[in-house]
Amino acid sequence: xxxxxxxxxxxxxxxxxxxxxxxxxxxxxxxxxxxxxxxxxxxxxxxxxxxxxxxxxxxxxxxxxxxxxxxxxxxxxxxxxxxxxxxxxxxxxxxxx
Amino acid sequence: xxxxxxxxxxxxxxxxxxxxxxxxxxxxxxxxxxxxxxxxxx
Numbered sequence: 001x002x003x004x005x006x007x008x009x010x011x012x013x014x015x016x017x018x019x020x021x022x023x024x025x026x027x028x029x030x031x032x033x034x035x036x037x038x039x040x041x042x043x044x045x046x047x048x049x050x051x052x053x054x055x056x057x058x059x060x061x062x063x064x065x066x067x068x069x070x071x072x073x074x075x076x077x078x079x080x081x082x083x084x085x086x087x088x089x090x091x092x093x094x095x096x097x
Numbered sequence: 098x099x100x101x102x103x104x105x106x107x108x109x110x111x112x113x114x115x116x117x118x119x120x121x122x123x124x125x126x127x128x129x130x131x132x133x134x135x136x137x138x139x
Contacts, residue, residue: 001131005104010131012106013123015114025108047106048098052119056098062125069118077113097098 002045011097012049013057017077019085022051026089048097051086053079101127109135 002010012029016022024034029047033040050057053074058066090096105128109116116133124130 005131009104010106011100011103011128012108013119015107015109015116015119017110017113021110021113050098052114052122057100057122060098060100060126061122065121065125069121070114073114097103
């Protein structure tokens with residue numbers, strides 16, 4: 001898909017529940033599988049990756065839709081730590097949408 | 098950051114935010130969802 005569509009047209013949006021899982025997903029689609037266990041081992045796709053809880057994403061979404069679909073998760077998850085985790089991976093690799 | 102006109106890969110997780118919810122959000126921002134997956138590690 002990345003080969004045919006081009007990485008510049010694709011954005012990955014995560015719904016991961018912890019900072020660790022967020023970092024793992026982000027590293028996988030940006031740098032390649034860090035565990036070297038799957039087919040994306042060594043495959044750096046450099047896809048811009050964000051978490052649905054990040055303010056950059058929230059600000060673009062219809063507020064009513066966001067409240068209906070994400071509202072409860074905002075309170076249940078550690079949004080600050082999760083957002084920091086994905087931001088670090090993006091900044092380390094210089095990847096933005 | 099811009100979502101309008103972008104193709105989005107929505108990677109949800111059962112214990113976090115499901116991909117269906119992510120898709121509804123990004124579609125409201127003008128993006129097209131090209132892959133929607135919710136993982137479960139239980």
